[in-house]
Amino acid sequence: MEHNLEHTIALLTCTPAALNALLRDLPEAWTLRNEGEKTWSVFDVVGHLIYAERMNWIPRARMLLQFGESRAFEPFDRTGYVRESQGKSLGQLLDEFARVRSESLGELRALNLQPEDLARRGRHPAVGVVTLSELLATWAAHDLTHLHQISRIMAHQYREAVGPWSKFLGVLQCAGHSSP
Amino acid sequence: MEHNLEHTIALLTCTPAALNALLRDLPEAWTLRNEGEKTWSVFDVVGHLIYAERMNWIPRARMLLQFGESRAFEPFDRTGYVRESQGKSLGQLLDEFARVRSESLGELRALNLQPEDLARRGRHPAVGVVTLSELLATWAAHDLTHLHQISRIMAHQYREAVGPWSKFLGVLQCAGHSSP
Numbered sequence: 001m002e003h004n005l006e007h008t009i010a011l012l013t014c015t016p017a018a019l020n021a022l023l024r025d026l027p028e029a030w031t032l033r034n035e036g037e038k039t040w041s042v043f044d045v046v047g048h049l050i051y052a053e054r055m056n057w058i059p060r061a062r063m064l065l066q067f068g069e070s071r072a073f074e075p076f077d078r079t080g081y082v083r084e085s086q087g088k089s090l091g092q093l094l095d096e097f098a099r100v101r102s103e104s105l106g107e108l109r110a111l112n113l114q115p116e117d118l119a120r121r122g123r124h125p126a127v128g129v130v131t132l133s134e135l136l137a138t139w140a141a142h143d144l145t146h147l148h149q150i151s152r153i154m155a156h157q158y159r160e161a162v163g164p165w166s167k168f169l170g171v172l173q174c175a176g177h178s179s180p
Numbered sequence: 181m182e183h184n185l186e187h188t189i190a191l192l193t194c195t196p197a198a199l200n201a202l203l204r205d206l207p208e209a210w211t212l213r214n215e216g217e218k219t220w221s222v223f224d225v226v227g228h229l230i231y232a233e234r235m236n237w238i239p240r241a242r243m244l245l246q247f248g249e250s251r252a253f254e255p256f257d258r259t260g261y262v263r264e265s266q267g268k269s270l271g272q273l274l275d276e277f278a279r280v281r282s283e284s285l286g287e288l289r290a291l292n293l294q295p296e297d298l299a300r301r302g303r304h305p306a307v308g309v310v311t312l313s314e315l316l317a318t319w320a321a322h323d324l325t326h327l328h329q330i331s332r333i334m335a336h337q338y339r340e341a342v343g344p345w346s347k348f349l350g351v352l353q354c355a356g357h358s359s360p
Contacts (some may be wrong), residue, residue, distance in 0.1 A: 001209060001337050001340075002211065002340070002341060003338065003341035004209065006207070007206075007207050007209050007210065010206050010207055010210070011206065011210060011334070014201060014205060014206060015202070015207070017201035017204075018198050018199075018201040018202035019198075019201075020201070021197035021198040021200070021201045022194050022195070022197075022198035023194070025190065025193070025194060026187075026191065027186070027190055028295065029181060029184065029187050030187065030190070033181065034333060042239070058187060059244070065253035074315075076334045079228070084278065084349075088284040093281065098336070100298050116258050124344070124345075126335045127344040127345065127347075128344065130343055130344060130345070131343065133341065133343075134341065134342055134344070134345060136341045137338045137341035137342045137343075138343075138345040138349070139265070139321065140338060140347070141338045141341075141342050141349050141351065141352070142349065144331045144334050144335040144351050145331075145335065145349045145350050145351040145352075147331040148328055148331040148332055148335070148350065148351040148354065149200075149350065149351075151188075151325075151327040151328040151331065152324075152328055153201050154191070154324050155321050155325065155328070157181050158181070158183065158320060158321045160181075160291050160322070161181070161182060161183035161313065161314065161317035161321075162314055162317045162318045162321050163310055163311065163314035163317075163318075164304070164307040164308065164310060164314070165304075165307065165310070165314060165318040165321070167307075169318070169322065169325045170325050170328065170329065171324050171325040171328040171329075172325070173350050174354060
């Protein structure tokens, strides 16, 4: 389907509460373990979502609207999340994600984007010319890629425990294409 | 990590609220579309979770405790979800999933399982001998495989809309190993 701004906002609005309901009361065995060396835990993923919220979506939308294709977005630091998470609990990160997401959505609404704005173009440092519509659709799909990753990281913890059922569980066949 | 009954119960407790927070307020464009012919929508997946809750987990645990390896579980009907969902709204299905899950967890607690019970064995019609521990771990991992699937079904709707970002979004590389 085509990008639809209201659909994007609806999804972006729901993600923090969904992660909160899924993760806040879980034992750390689910949230602090990862999928092996150089992979992320659920805790790391939530830190990354906060960092992306501060650095990526609205800042890039503003840059696109201001500079068009003449100036590339700042490259995104995939390890920047470490600074967001240090010394914090998962509960603190979930609160912070809800707050920064709510602020971003407020800023997005304040931009009062019209259909013609969605076709405006900017420049990504790696992939080149992109539209505002693509940027906003990617913001929503980025939530989904990390929900996908979170479910895979958690399922990985029971990879052995499920015994012969493992072959029926699709998430255990997932090759980790959304790991860092 | 090994199966841990308290960790399993913690996860099973959180899933209905997580799905509710993610899905209840979304437009149908996210929840009624699928990934193509003979694939499930988010709505179908929630119906399947309800059907599995009624037919699979506690009924199989009871059968294992009662008959051991002498009698195989009933095969699971992967299309049984259709009967659960017909004529209902997604909101009704989410309410129903929360209710049947709460009932199952009540029954699980009433079994008052001891560590030695978790090693007891039953017979799966396809994979053969399984333990109660493996059955309960699979119950939790089954929630995660369908959360993984839901995030993939939803992301699929924006497959074109994200433009050149698609190569960075792991969920869009997922081959659908958890589809029906």
